[in-house]
Each structure stands twice: as structure tokens, then as C-alpha cells.
Amino acid sequence: MKRNLFLKYVMLLLLTTLVIPSAVFADDTEVEIPTFTEGSVHDPSVIKVDDTYYVFGSHLGVAKTKDFMNWTTVAAGVNPNNPMFDNVVEELKEALEWVESDTLWAPDVIELNGKFYMYYNACEGSSPRSAMGVAVADDIEGPYKDQGIFLKSGMWNQASEDGKTYNANIHPNAVDPHAFLDKDGKLWLVYGSYSGGIFILQMDAATGLPLEGQGYGKKLMGGNHSRMEGPYIQYVPETGYYYLYVTFGGLGADGGYNMRVVRSENPDGPYVDAEGNDMTTVRGANGTFFDDKSIEPYGVKLIGNYLFENMTSNSAGIGYVSPGHNSVFYDEETGKQLLLFHSRFPQRGEQHEIRVHQLFMNDEGWPVVAPYRYAGEKLEKVSSAEVSGDYKFINHGKEITEKIKKSVMISLLADGAIAGEVNGTWTIEGDNKANLIIDDHAYHGVFLKQWDPISKSDVMTFTAVSEQGMTIWGSQQEEMSDEDTVGYVKKVLKLGDTRAIIADISLPTTSSFNTEISWKSSDSSIISEQGAVTRPYAKETATVTLTATISKNAIIATKSFKVVVLPTDGAESVSEEKTDVAAAAVTKTTNQGVWIGLMLLAIGIVIFVVIRKKRLNGDK
CATH class of the missing domain: 2.40.128.10 (Lipocalin)
Structure with a gap:
């Protein structure tokens, strides 16, 4: 009997172990580690179909995800085997021949009337000779059927879409489309890259084509080949604004690509930035190409090149290079917003991947971007202690x-x-x-x-x-060891340009993480340990080594800086000597004048007394 009870107890214990989740027995500090499967689609434009999110990008690249963290490639490359078309090379032959290219640039897909409309475009590349058209499919993954080209640019010495001879300073490049419905259900298409700027067309939702008589449409910003492209417009009911996202700079790893945003109460503008600047006036200077200085003060800059350094090891850290050409997913049920874009990375050349970051609206009605990629995080109540x-x-x-x-x-x-x-x-x-x-x-x-x-x-x-x-x-930053702390301070400690010093140097004595810094000079007659500089009178410069000792508790490290101090100017010395001589001469002259004056005064008094005495005697 006892043996049966013992066996039953063992079986119950085993069943309990299987049923209760392992997390119950885990350390309370255990953190669920998110997983990512990378996708590579340049210029990703997002669309949701059922429970799946698709991005369409340049070179007919397509990927999909269910969680914005793990991507599956659907299609890639402008070739007959791309599943988006039966044979894209033949289907879009007219556009490819017009621009004399074998590839496609950034498309956009929108669902209209129960079908999927792909706004495709091709560009010659070294010029704004481009063609934009629309293809339609019953399924998001195709096959798409071409409905024809509806917009061209770069037709040199010929009439353009507005009837005037094409001028790349003022007319747009017909690429980078984004189709969207405004709050009233009207269809619009925003597009443009470099050349004459960013433009918007009102579209016919029944056909997916532009309403007649618009030419290139209405200009929103740019011109004179200023580097702006990849426009995307998202309406946010909570603020009542349309947000126009656009990327400034060049897309390569050395191009300085960076994402910006402006807003308007109307889909076709005018759009303004946080300082209230009207973006229709923002363009490169007349007669210039890629005049970044004229446009960089404008727009709300969201992300550029950056690197969160690794403080505890020699690895590079986490950062982006030339992030841009974004789209936005807005969840109408929850108001949740996600920013999707491609990015290159430090020390990885031109390799690029999809990245997704969460967006939030601040109290001023401007979007702010979460610093790290999306991993399912949610806004929660935080405390000052946290x-x-x-x-x-x-x-x-x-x-x-x-x-x-x-x-x-x-x-x-x-x-x-x-x-x-x-x-x-x-x-x-x-x-x-x-x-x-x-x-x-x-x-x-x-x-x-x-x-x-x-x-x-x-x-x-x-x-x-x-x-x-x-x-x-x-x-x-997680709490670091004293060794890591001192190592970091040593790494970032700088004195600036020390090749031609003529004034006192500011020598820091404290730094981050409660570290202390002391200094030693190889020649304190030239530079003291407090940074006071005494310039030599010799014709040659003086070179001094300043050594910093960085310490925290028992951990110590040193870092040396070579400092070159320029001699005083000879003219300065001569000037000083002349000043001293002049001052001495003035002092001497002044002293002589005083003595002569006193002597004359004494003589005058004596004469006055003598004359006064004689007069008195004569009266007697």
C-alpha cells in the first residue's frame, strides 16, 4: 500500500513539473530576448493585408512580416523570374526602354476597389529621365498587369507634362511615388526626387490615375537639384495633421541620408516645420547642384548617422549610416505608429537592411522616434527613480x-x-x-x-x-566596473587642437562616473599643472607633454598629450619695451616738472615776503 502511495506521489510530481511553465522556476530577473530575422529591401513602402505586413522597394524587392521583427523575402530583382509579374521585363518594357535602364526604382502599393495598385517607376539614374505608371493585381503578391505610363520627366528640349519645355531646376523627377487617402477618402499621389522638388497630384480613386489638367501637380518643397526625395504622407487623427516625411542628402554610405518631417492641415499643404517655416520656399540656391547648406536648417530632423558606443568592450556599438526613404504604418484601431526605412551601418559599406522603430507624438504634435529598433515595447508609467x-x-x-x-x-x-x-x-x-x-x-x-x-x-x-x-x-547606461569607467574616460578625454597654443588651457579635473583627473607637465615653466601658459621668448616653439592621471577608487590610467606653445611675437616684446621706456620717460619728466614747480613757488614766496616787508617799513 505504501509502495503504491509513493508511486502516485512521484507521478503527481512529474505531472506538476510538466504542466507548470518553466518561467515560474526562472530567476525573477530573466529577460525575454527578442529575435530578429533581417530583410533587405531598399526604400521600403508598407501595406497591411489581413494579418501580414508587406514592404515593396527598389529593384522590385518585396518582403513580408507578421511582427515587424522577422522578415521573409517574397521577391527580388527586375528579371523574368520575379513573381510579382508574369514577366516584368516584358510587362514594363515601355518604361524601361524610355529611361534606357534595366531596373525599377521605389514603388508604392495601395488597395483600391478590392484590387492592389502598384505605382511603379524607372529612372535613367544620372539624369531625371523617368517614367511612372500603374499596374494592378487581384492579390498582393501578384501577378500585376500594367495599366500604362501616366507621367514622364527628363524630356530634354521637349514639352513636359505642363506644356512647357522641361527644366530640371523647376520640374520634378517622376520617381518615388506614395499614394494615400486623405481623411475624406480622396486619393492623392506625392512624389519627387532632387531636380525641381517634391510634388503632389490629386488622383481618381476609380481608375488610380491622375485627374486631368494638373500637369505635374502642386509643388510642396525643393528645387534647383536640392537633395530631397522619398516623400511619404501620413494623416494622424489624434493631432489633425498630415505629416510629410522626406529624406535629405544622398543614399550612399557617404551621402548623409537623413529623415525629416513637416506637417500641414491639408494633404496638399502648405507644409511647415517646427519653427513655422513654409517648406514651399525651401530649395537650393539658383545655379547650384546638391546645395545641402541651403536646405539643412529646415524640417524636423528625426534620424541621421549615429553610433551608440559600446562602453564595456572594443566592439563598435549600435548605429546607422544613411538611414532613410521611409514609410509609416499607422494602426487605426490603436493609434500605434511604426517608422519603416532602410539603413546602412558603420563599417559595413553599402550593405543595407530594413529597420523599424516606433513613433510617438509629443505634446507639441510632432513625431519622436524610439532610439532602438522595435521589439514589441509599449509606453508605460515610469518613475523618477527609474x-x-x-x-x-x-x-x-x-x-x-x-x-x-x-x-x-x-x-x-x-x-x-x-x-x-x-x-x-x-x-x-x-x-x-x-x-x-x-x-x-x-x-x-x-x-x-x-x-x-x-x-x-x-x-x-x-x-x-x-x-x-x-x-x-x-x-x-548599465552600471560599469571601475576598470571600464576609467577606460572610457581615457578613451574620450580630449584637449582639442594642441598644435599652436597661445593662451591658457582648460584642464578638466573631473569627468563622468565620478572619476578624478590630475595633471603633470613636463615643463611647468611653460604650462603649469593647472593649465596656465607662459609663452617662451625664444624664436622657436616649446613642446610640452601633459599627462593626465585618471582614477576611480583603486583603478588608475594615464593619457598623454603633446602640446606645442608658440613663442611670443618679437613685435610684442619690442612694443612692450617701448611702452616701458615711454612710461619711464613720462615718469622722469613728470618728476622734473614737479621739482621745478616747487622751486619757482618757493622763490615766489620769498620775493613776496621781502616786498611785503619793505612796504611795511616804509609806512612806518
């Missing part, structure tokens, strides 16, 4: 540049101050609204916990946009 700490910080600024902005360290202190590489204040409003003031600029956004692929953990982040249209990101 937010305060050390952060890797990126300011995307407004530049169009191929340079990669590397993170710097800042601290969000418990008292609401911001210290480190930038200074200011921070507050939480409501559950998760982020308000930061940095260098006198106010930024508004959100605090959000996200998956950090460097630390492989969920970390606090922030994203915010300023009233000047600049985006900042922060990623909370």
Missing part, C-alpha cells in the same frame, strides 16, 4: 553630413539636473512625458523602456524633439 542615471546621449542636430555622431555621456540627476557633456534640467510629466532643457533649448518627448542589443537587457531611453526641429536620444 529615469535618473547615466545615459549615452545623441543629438542628431540639423546637419546633412556623412560623419557619424557618436554618443557622449550625460547624467540625469535625481534632483532634476542634467550634467556631463551637456547641461540642463529634466522632468517627467504624467506617466511618461519627457521634458528636457539642454543648452537653453526645450525638448519634448517620452521616456520608454526598450531592448538594448549592446547590454542585452531592457533599459530606460528617451526621445525628444526641440522647438528648433532637433532630435535627441538617450539610452541608460
Whole structure:
């Protein structure tokens, strides 16, 4: 009997072990690690069909996903085997021959009248000679049937779509289409790249073709070959605005591609940026090509080249190079927004992949982009204790540049101050609204916990946009060992250009993470350990080595800097000598004058007394 009871107990224990999830027995700190399957589609334009999300891109690349994290390739390459067409080379022969090319550029697909309309385009590449048409299919994955070309550009010395001779300074390049329905159900098509700028056409929803008599449509921004392309318009009911996303710069790894956004109350504009600038006036200077300086102050810059550095190892960290040509998925039921784009990466050349980041609207009605790729995160209530700490910080600024902005360290202190590489204040409003003031600029956004692929953990982040249209990101840094801390400070410690010093040098004595820095000079008569500079009188420069000792607790490291101090100018010395001689001469002259004056005064007094005495005697 006892043996039977024992066997029953063992069986019950085994069943319990099988039934109860293993997570119950796991460490409370265990974190579910997200998985990603990469896809490579350039210029991804998103469309949802049932429970699947598709992106269509250049070279007839197509991929799909159910979670925005794991992608499956559907099609790639403009060749007879691409499943989107029975034979795309034959089907779109007219467009390919017109532009003298063998490939297609960024398309867009929209569902209309129970069918799928693909707005395709082809371009010669070195000129704006392009053709845009529409093909229709019953199924999202094709096959698509061409309905013909409806727009051309680059017809040199010929009448263009508006009846005037084509002029690439003012007329658009007929590429990069995006078709969308406005809040009233009207169909529009926005398009354009470089050349005359970004334009918009009103379309016939029944045919998918432009309404007659519009020519190239209405201009929204750009011109004079300014580098703007890849327009995408998304209406957001919560704010009542249409948001026009556009990418500035060049798409290559050295092109400085970066995403920007402007907004309007109407689908066809006018669109303005955060400072209220009318984008219809934004273009390159007359007579220029690719005049980035004329356009980079405008638009709200969302993402450019950046790198969140790895603070605890020599690996490169996480970042993007030339991210851009985006689309947006807006969930009408939940209001959730996702930004889809392609990006290149540091030290990986021209290799590119799809990336998806979540979008949020700040209190000013501008979208802010989550710093890390989407991994299913949600906005939640955060506390000051969770937010305060050390952060890797990126300011995307407004530049169009191929340079990669590397993170710097800042601290969000418990008292609401911001210290480190930038200074200011921070507050939480409501559950998760982020308000930061940095260098006198106010930024508004959100605090959000996200998956950090460097630390492989969920970390606090922030994203915010300023009233000047600049985006900042922060990623909370895990607590580092003293060795890692000192190593990081040594890595980032700089004195600037020390090749021609003529004034005192500012030598930092403290840095991030409570590290201390002391200095030693190889020649304190030229540069003191406090940074005071005494320039030599010799004709030759003086070279001094400044050595920093960086310490935290028992960990110590040193870093040396060679400093070249220029001699004083000979003219300065002569001038100083002349000044001294002149001053001495003035002093001497002044002293002589005083003595002569005193002597004359004494003689005058004596004469006065003598004369006065004689007069008195005569009277007697």
C-alpha cells in the first residue's frame, strides 16, 4: 500500500513539473530576448493585408512580416523570374526602354476597389529621365498587369507634362511615388526626387490615375537639384495633421541620408516645420547642384548617422549610416505608429537592411522616434527613480553630413539636473512625458523602456524633439566596473587642437562616473599643472607633454598629450619695451616738472615776503 502511495506521489510530481511553465522556476530577473530575422529591401513602402505586413522597394524587392521583427523575402530583382509579374521585363518594357535602364526604382502599393495598385517607376539614374505608371493585381503578391505610363520627366528640349519645355531646376523627377487617402477618402499621389522638388497630384480613386489638367501637380518643397526625395504622407487623427516625411542628402554610405518631417492641415499643404517655416520656399540656391547648406536648417530632423558606443568592450556599438526613404504604418484601431526605412551601418559599406522603430507624438504634435529598433515595447508609467542615471546621449542636430555622431555621456540627476557633456534640467510629466532643457533649448518627448542589443537587457531611453526641429536620444547606461569607467574616460578625454597654443588651457579635473583627473607637465615653466601658459621668448616653439592621471577608487590610467606653445611675437616684446621706456620717460619728466614747480613757488614766496616787508617799513 505504501509502495503504491509513493508511486502516485512521484507521478503527481512529474505531472506538476510538466504542466507548470518553466518561467515560474526562472530567476525573477530573466529577460525575454527578442529575435530578429533581417530583410533587405531598399526604400521600403508598407501595406497591411489581413494579418501580414508587406514592404515593396527598389529593384522590385518585396518582403513580408507578421511582427515587424522577422522578415521573409517574397521577391527580388527586375528579371523574368520575379513573381510579382508574369514577366516584368516584358510587362514594363515601355518604361524601361524610355529611361534606357534595366531596373525599377521605389514603388508604392495601395488597395483600391478590392484590387492592389502598384505605382511603379524607372529612372535613367544620372539624369531625371523617368517614367511612372500603374499596374494592378487581384492579390498582393501578384501577378500585376500594367495599366500604362501616366507621367514622364527628363524630356530634354521637349514639352513636359505642363506644356512647357522641361527644366530640371523647376520640374520634378517622376520617381518615388506614395499614394494615400486623405481623411475624406480622396486619393492623392506625392512624389519627387532632387531636380525641381517634391510634388503632389490629386488622383481618381476609380481608375488610380491622375485627374486631368494638373500637369505635374502642386509643388510642396525643393528645387534647383536640392537633395530631397522619398516623400511619404501620413494623416494622424489624434493631432489633425498630415505629416510629410522626406529624406535629405544622398543614399550612399557617404551621402548623409537623413529623415525629416513637416506637417500641414491639408494633404496638399502648405507644409511647415517646427519653427513655422513654409517648406514651399525651401530649395537650393539658383545655379547650384546638391546645395545641402541651403536646405539643412529646415524640417524636423528625426534620424541621421549615429553610433551608440559600446562602453564595456572594443566592439563598435549600435548605429546607422544613411538611414532613410521611409514609410509609416499607422494602426487605426490603436493609434500605434511604426517608422519603416532602410539603413546602412558603420563599417559595413553599402550593405543595407530594413529597420523599424516606433513613433510617438509629443505634446507639441510632432513625431519622436524610439532610439532602438522595435521589439514589441509599449509606453508605460515610469518613475523618477527609474529615469535618473547615466545615459549615452545623441543629438542628431540639423546637419546633412556623412560623419557619424557618436554618443557622449550625460547624467540625469535625481534632483532634476542634467550634467556631463551637456547641461540642463529634466522632468517627467504624467506617466511618461519627457521634458528636457539642454543648452537653453526645450525638448519634448517620452521616456520608454526598450531592448538594448549592446547590454542585452531592457533599459530606460528617451526621445525628444526641440522647438528648433532637433532630435535627441538617450539610452541608460548599465552600471560599469571601475576598470571600464576609467577606460572610457581615457578613451574620450580630449584637449582639442594642441598644435599652436597661445593662451591658457582648460584642464578638466573631473569627468563622468565620478572619476578624478590630475595633471603633470613636463615643463611647468611653460604650462603649469593647472593649465596656465607662459609663452617662451625664444624664436622657436616649446613642446610640452601633459599627462593626465585618471582614477576611480583603486583603478588608475594615464593619457598623454603633446602640446606645442608658440613663442611670443618679437613685435610684442619690442612694443612692450617701448611702452616701458615711454612710461619711464613720462615718469622722469613728470618728476622734473614737479621739482621745478616747487622751486619757482618757493622763490615766489620769498620775493613776496621781502616786498611785503619793505612796504611795511616804509609806512612806518
